[in-house]
Amino acid sequence: MASSYNPEMARVGERIVRRREELRVTATELAIQVDIPASTLSLYESGQRIMGMDKLLKISEALRVPLSYFNETPPSENTDLSIKEREILEKLRKLPSEKRQLATRMILAQLDAI
Numbered sequence: 649m650a651s652s653y654n655p656e657m658a659r660v661g662e663r664i665v666r667r668r669e670e671l672r673v674t675a676t677e678l679a680i681q682v683d684i685p686a687s688t689l690s691l692y693e694s695g696q697r698i699m700g701m702d703k704l705l706k707i708s709e710a711l712r713v714p715l716s717y718f719n720e721t722p723p724s725e726n727t728d729l730s731i732k733e734r735e736i737l738e739k740l741r742k743l744p745s746e747k748r749q750l751a752t753r754m755i756l757a758q759l760d761a762i
Contacts, residue, residue: 653696657699661692663717
């Protein structure tokens with residue numbers, strides 16, 4: 649597959665790097681986990697190579713995030729939110745799916761009660 653810059657893949661790559669750094673996982677460690685060469689991961693992270701859904705799924709599993717994580721607006725881009733609101737969103741994003749759903753229902757119930 650030829651290498652050429654793809655802005656959409658670069659945004660996905662930025663999310664991969666951000667999550668890797670949150671988990672303190674090196675690019676080499678992640679590449680080993682998803683069974684790809686580190687050089688290929690580097691191309692994915694820089695937006696120089698388009699990855700298939702199968703690779704993105706393996707990466708999302710290794711980084712313990714849902715596939716939707718790669719399409720979400722990063723908290724820093726939610727400029728209309730306060731620091732505390734962004735902190736809440738980040739904490740929600742880090743929860744496992746079931747706990748995130750429970751927390752979301754609890755928050756919505758509290759907001760409805762106000």
